Amino acid sequence: MAKTKQTDHIGRLGNLANIIQLGQWAIRVAITVSAFALPAWAASAAGFMAQYAPLSWVATGFAGLFAAAVSFAIAGWGRGKWVRSIYDRRMIARGAYVDPMRATFERERIYLNDFVLPSNPFVEDRTFIDCELIGPANINMGPGNQHTDQRMPHCDAVLIRDDGAFFNGITFVRCTFRRCSFQRVTVFVPLSNYARGDKDVNWLNYITFGQEQGDLPFGAVNLTPQISSHASDAETDQQEDGENGGTKQ
Secondary structure, three states: OHHHHHHHHHHHHHHHHHHHHHHHHHHHHHHHHHHHHHHHHHHHHHOOOHHHOOHHHHHHHHHHHHHHHHHHHHHHHHHHHHHHHHHHHHHHHHOOOOOOOOOEEEOOEEEHHHHOEOOEOEEEOOEEEOOEEEEEEEEEEOOOOEEEOOOOOOEEEEEEOOOOOOOOOEEEEOOEEEOOEEEEEEEEEEHHHHHHOHHHOOOEEEOOOOOOHHHOOOOOOOOOOOOOHHHHHHHHHHHHHHHHOOOOO
16 A cells, blocks of 8 residues: 555656746747747837838847857856856855875865866876775876876777867876775766777776777777677577578477
């Protein structure tokens, strides 16, 4: 009985979430239509460039739509800055477990999400010795980093273009890691670093779709997933059936 009530409660919450989402979409559609219709109506009522009507009204409507789009973009950018500033303020008020302004860290457990500010996720010119760097986090190894005697566990690694923008994570630049370990971390590796030797790093587990890790060509990535051995076997069986003119028993 209790389980049935709980299921009904979850179902009602799901329906409420769907209603809220539908309302949000309705509001967005209404705002978009109003951004076009109101300026067009105002232009027609005021007789703005009446000699070019109704083309002038349509042009005014699109101008209003463009202005609304720019306003929304600026508002979204400002809200993002505001949210990041809130997280910065909370982190500064709470304080980190380690002082991120130090140049050298030795035998410390560092939680990466407490180590950098959300508004400035860069770590430059630091030295880490016998440290544990713990996520969950995405990290990008920028230029000038050095790794010596890296400790387990393995880290999943994903290849990215050299000119690709990296926003959702932490970037290390000119840092030195000696006998350190990265835990609950995904490493994003630029293709140039991969070609220079990162493909042979034993603590990186490449999960990028494509060819085998050691054969992945520099400058291009084949994003076609590999066919599993089961699928290959099934395809081989089908070909043999077709050649034999029958079905395998």
